[in-house]
Each structure stands twice: as structure tokens, then as C-alpha cells.
Amino acid sequence: MMKSDSWFIEVFDGGKVGGLSFQVDEVLFQGRSPYQNIEVVQNSFLGKVMLLDGLVMLTEKDEFYYHDMLVHVPMACVEDPENVLVVGGGDGGSVREMLKHPSVRRVVLCEIDGMVIEAARRFFPSLSSCLDDSRVEVVVADGIEYVRGCRNEFDCICIDSTDPVGPAAGLFSTEFYSHVRDALTEKGAMSAQSESPAWSMEEVTSIVRNMKNAFGSVHPYIFPIPCYPSGLWSCTVCFRRDRNPVRDFDRQRAALLAKACKYYNADIHTSCFALPNFFRQAL
Amino acid sequence: MMKSDSWFIEVFDGGKVGGLSFQVDEVLFQGRSPYQNIEVVQNSFLGKVMLLDGLVMLTEKDEFYYHDMLVHVPMACVEDPENVLVVGGGDGGSVREMLKHPSVRRVVLCEIDGMVIEAARRFFPSLSSCLDDSRVEVVVADGIEYVRGCRNEFDCICIDSTDPVGPAAGLFSTEFYSHVRDALTEKGAMSAQSESPAWSMEEVTSIVRNMKNAFGSVHPYIFPIPCYPSGLWSCTVCFRRDRNPVRDFDRQRAALLAKACKYYNADIHTSCFALPNFFRQAL
Numbered sequence: 190m191m192k193s194d195s196w197f198i199e200v201f202d203g204g205k206v207g208g209l210s211f212q213v214d215e216v217l218f219q220g221r222s223p224y225q226n227i228e229v230v231q232n233s234f235l236g237k238v239m240l241l242d243g244l245v246m247l248t249e250k251d252e253f254y255y256h257d258m259l260v261h262v263p264m265a266c267v268e269d270p271e272n273v274l275v276v277g278g279g280d281g282g283s284v285r286e287m288l289k290h291p292s293v294r295r296v297v298l299c300e301i302d303g304m305v306i307e308a309a310r311r312f313f314p315s316l317s318s319c320l321d322d323s324r325v326e327v328v329v330a331d332g333i334e335y336v337r338g339c340r341n342e343f344d345c346i347c348i349d350s351t352d353p354v355g356p357a358a359g360l361f362s363t364e365f366y367s368h369v370r371d372a373l374t375e376k377g378a379m380s381a382q383s384e385s386p387a388w389s390m391e392e393v394t395s396i397v398r399n400m401k402n403a404f405g406s407v408h409p410y411i412f413p414i415p416c417y418p419s420g421l422w423s424c425t426v427c428f429r430r431d432r433n434p435v436r437d438f439d440r441q442r443a444a445l446l447a448k449a450c451k452y453y454n455a456d457i458h459t460s461c462f463a464l465p466n467f468f469r470q471a472l
Numbered sequence: 473m474m475k476s477d478s479w480f481i482e483v484f485d486g487g488k489v490g491g492l493s494f495q496v497d498e499v500l501f502q503g504r505s506p507y508q509n510i511e512v513v514q515n516s517f518l519g520k521v522m523l524l525d526g527l528v529m530l531t532e533k534d535e536f537y538y539h540d541m542l543v544h545v546p547m548a549c550v551e552d553p554e555n556v557l558v559v560g561g562g563d564g565g566s567v568r569e570m571l572k573h574p575s576v577r578r579v580v581l582c583e584i585d586g587m588v589i590e591a592a593r594r595f596f597p598s599l600s601s602c603l604d605d606s607r608v609e610v611v612v613a614d615g616i617e618y619v620r621g622c623r624n625e626f627d628c629i630c631i632d633s634t635d636p637v638g639p640a641a642g643l644f645s646t647e648f649y650s651h652v653r654d655a656l657t658e659k660g661a662m663s664a665q666s667e668s669p670a671w672s673m674e675e676v677t678s679i680v681r682n683m684k685n686a687f688g689s690v691h692p693y694i695f696p697i698p699c700y701p702s703g704l705w706s707c708t709v710c711f712r713r714d715r716n717p718v719r720d721f722d723r724q725r726a727a728l729l730a731k732a733c734k735y736y737n738a739d740i741h742t743s744c745f746a747l748p749n750f751f752r753q754a755l
Contacts, residue, residue: 198479198481198493201517203516204495205494205495205515205518206493206495206517207481207493207494210481211488211489233486234486234489235489387696411696413696413702413703414703415702419698451748451749453749454746454749457748459743460742460744463739463740463743464739465734465735465737466730466734466737469737
């Protein structure tokens with residue numbers, strides 16, 4: 190059914206099919222940074238929505254699926270994480286989740302685009318207000334450069350990036366992942382969003398291959414996210430010293446976290462690594 | 473981004489947000505049965521798409537998620553299922569999956585709308601050609617009436633219905649589920665699609681409550697399906713004599729099935745019952 194001009198459709202890749210579509214009740218913000226177009230719009234069902242270059246980055250209704258799964262899966266695999274880093278993720282959602290782990294003493298957020306942080310501070314306080322926590326350092330810089338300068342520093346690094354095009358393309362290279370590995374402590378874990386297995390399997394396998402080149406072994410996992418194209422998404426976790434993320438994780442901490450999470454719990458932690466046949470076969 | 477008039481958007485419930493959206497390359501069929509409007513359209517990314525009353529029922533690209541999970545989860549929980557029934561499911565996809573179980577000797581498809589079967593036979597041979605299998609009986613009748621007439625007859629019954637409005641509303645009542653229970657053999661299992669936990673939790677809990685009234689215990693499970701609103705869907709399995717679907721299933725058969733399935737495998741069977749916190753809390 191065709192709707193009126195107030196409808197937004199995220200046009201997916203080839204332009205034949207849409208990601209999320211919704212009625213725009215109000216445009217709250219439009220800005221152009223050196224890196225991208227940034228918009229914040231309102232929809233009565235989804236809440237506020239952040240768009241970067243016309244792609245949905247987050248909705249208030251759905252952001253918990255993504256931030257829970259990007260952050261808690263690697264964090265629960267690391268014994269008492271203290272120093273942790275988010276690359277990208279200027280909205281603050283990933284930082285907020287990291288702070289739920291009681292051992293965390295320092296969170297660095299390295300976001301290239303200061304305007305994303307400003308827009309988040311203004312329109313998404315439930316995500317960004319964590320950035321005022323005394324344990325958080327906000328660095329506005331290129332994550333690639335930042336990570337290159339770190340050695341044995343972080344117990345967990347979450348790559349909370351946009352798609353592998355434009356400013357974020359370098360965040361998906363073997364070279365970058367190698368620098369992430371070196372920036373991890375011996376017990377450390379990295380996670381990164383790795384695109385949709387349903388609609389972008391070629392991108393997924395390319396990302397996973399680059400991680401494998403840098404880390405040796407990789408562990409993709411899946412979860413739903415209604416506001417991204419296809420609704421089925423993946424992240425991938427890698428360890429400096431290889432571990433089994435299904436067996437080797439802090440089940441007690443996972444159970445405690447579940448009280449503060451809408452999606453993640455200990456059973457989800459293990460089940461998200463059960464991959465459909467079509468995904469197994471593509472790896 | 474707004475697209476031209478050749479775009480279809482499935483308008484979800486309140487009309488503020490869309491389900492699947494896509495460019496209609498060609499309208500292949502439009503019909504009006506006594507029950508609903510039936511359309512078949514072509515999209516180069518999704519393949520052929522069947523719409524009932526303007527809602528996406530299946531796409532060639534995605535139907536495997538749904539049919540794998542509606543059928544193999546209950547079927548793998550029943551020892552050597554022989555006589556099985558699909559209520560609804562006129563496209564044939566659920567029947568096709570049931571026939572993959574080697575013990576099956578008789579599949580009854582009870583679909584109220586003969587025009588759905590005709591459209592599937594004409595445009596979706598990869599789903600409907602199973603209906604010519606000698607083990608299959610096609611009954612064009614009201615599933616509610618049909619099930620009421622059966623006692624201790626079926627080892628597995630899959631309710632492959634549209635949403636709980638219009639002609640399908642009766643397929644979600646406690647009364648109907650009680651008749652399904654009586655139509656099952658002692659070892660029997662029922663599964664039914666039970667809507668989206670992401671966007672329709674009230675409907676999910678209402679369905680699950682009605683099943684509980686009829687069966688005593690119920691086991692909801694989740695899986696992705698890109699072509700349905702939100703991309704996150706649920707089915708629920710119930711047993712005449714209660715079983716634990718995570719522990720009590722035929723793992724060997726599940727492993728064999730995985731060779732013929734794009735989604736389902738033994739690990740998926742157990743992991744699909746790990747529910748997010750928001751779903752657990754709502755039950």
C-alpha cells in the first residue's frame with residue numbers, strides 16, 4: 190500500500206527493497222557534519238530515530254537489542270574487565286551498557302563525528318547521559334588512528350560502526366583488526382557489528398574473513414534488530430588468546446546483568462552462537 | 473527517502489510504521505476469494521511475493537525461515553510422526569517440510585481458501601508441488617470444523633495461519649486449541665505461529681494464554697523472518713502429554729534434516745527457546 194509523502198523508507202542497497210519504513214511525525218534536527226548528514230526525526234511508534242546519510246542508526250524503541258548484544262557478549266567473556274573502549278557509537282548506548290559491568294573503571298568512547306555526540310546529547314538522553322559518568326572519557330577522533338596508538342591497554346573493545354562504506358570503511362579491514370588485537374590486553378575481547386546474514390551475506394563473510402586474518406579464530410553470533418534491514422543482524426567476537434565464548438563466560442555476571450537488560454541474559458549468550466545452516470555454510 | 477508509486481509498504485497495525493517494503497516489478501495475479509484479496513507480485517530481490525488482504529504472507533527468498541521453524545521444531549519432538557495435519561498453509565510450504573520426516577505416511581492440508589492453493593500451484597511450485605505427493609490429502613474446508621471432527625488422529629498439527637483477525641480469528645481461541653489437543657495422539661505435538669514479540673506482545677501473550685488454557689503448558693520460541701513486521705517472530709509448541717522440547721527431541725533426525733534445511737538444525741532447535749528478558753517477563 191502506498192502512503193503519503195510523510196513516509197520514510199530506508200532504501201536497501203540495490204534499491205529494490207526497503208529497510209525500516211515509518212511515518213515521520215516531526216523532523217527534530219538536520220545537520221551536515223564533515224563526515225555525514227545527521228537527522229533526528231520523531232515517530233509515535235518507534236520514538237526518536239537517528240538517521241546518518243539516510244540510514245537508520247537507532248530508534249528509541251529498538252536500540253536495546255543492538256547495544257545489549259554488541260557489548261555484553263564480549264564483556265561477559267572477559268574476567269573482570271576494567272579498561273574498555275568503544276570505537277564509533279557516539280550515541281552513547283554501548284558506553285551505557287559497558288558501565289553496567291561492576292569491574293569497569295574506565296570507558297573510552299572514540300567517535301570521529303562530534304556532531305553525532307551533540308545530537309545524541311540533545312535528543313537521546315537515555316543513551317548519552319552515561320557520557321557524563323566520571324569513568325567515561327570522550328575522545329573525538331578517528332578510531333583507526335586512536336587504536337593504532339594503543340598497546341595492551343583495553344580488556345574489551347567494541348566496534349560500534351556504521352556500514353562498511355564511506356567514513357567507516359577502514360573499520361572493517363584486516364589492518365584495523367590487527368591494531369585492535371594489539372590494543373587488547375592478554376585476556377581481552379573485541380566485538381564488532383558484522384552486518385545482516387539475511388540480506389548481506391557477502392559483506393558478512395568478508396568482514397569475518399578480515400577478522401580471521403587478524404585474530405586467527407572468530408565467533409559470529411546473531412540476534413534480531415527490528416530497525417535494521419531484514420531485522421536479522423550479526424556481531425562477531427574475537428579474542429587475543431582464543432576462548433570458547435559459549436563455554437568460557439561469566440554466567441553469574443550474565444545473570445546479574447539480565448536484571449538490567451531487556452534482551453541479554455545467560456541463555457541468550459549461549460544460544461546466539463547457534464547459527465542457521467545457510468550462515469554456517471557461508472563461513 | 474520517498475520512492476515512486478511502484479513501491480509497496482505493508483502498513484503495520486496502527487499505521488505509523490511499515491512492515492516489509494519493496495518495489496513492485498510486476499503484478500502477476502490479483503483475485504478476490506470469498507475470504508480475502510489475494511495478490512502475487514514480483515520483486516527482483518525477494519522473488520515472488522504472496523499478499524493476502526495487503527499483508528505479506530511469503531516471499532520466495534524468505535519462506536524457509538518460517539516453514540522450517542513452524543514444522544521441524546514440533547516434528548522433531550514427536551517420536552516417528554506418521555499422520556500429520558497442517559491447518560491453513562495453502563501455499564504448501566509446511567506440507568513440504570513435513571514430508572522431509574522419513575516416518576511420515578499421511579499429511580492432511582486443511583485450507584479454507586481454495587484460491588490460495590490455486591495461486592500457489594500456479595506461481596510457487598517450489599512450495600506447492602509437494603501437494604501432488606501421494607501421501608498428501610488436500611482438504612478445502614474450515615480448519616475449525618475439520619479439527620473438531622478428529623480424535624486421537626494426528627501425531628503433529630501445525631497451525632499455519634494468518635494474523636488473528638478476519639477469517640483466521642477462530643484459530644487463536646482456547647476452544648480451538650482444545651479441539652486440537654483432542655485431535656492429537658497421546659505422543660502428539662501442536663505448533664502455531666504466535667505473532668511478533670517485538671511489535672505485538674499483547675497478541676503474543678493472548679495467544680499463549682489461550683494455548684495454556686487448553687494444553688496446560690506451552691513453549692514459545694523465536695526466530696527471524698525478514699518479510700514479517702519487525703523481522704522477529706514467534707511460534708509456540710504444545711504437547712498432549714507435556715514434554716521438554718529442549719531436552720526431549722530427536723537430535724539424530726534433526727541433524728539429518730539440517731542437510732535439507734536452510735535454517736533449522738539441532739543447535740537452532742534448542743537455542744530458539746532461549747527468550748529475551750522482555751519476552752520472559754511478559755509471559
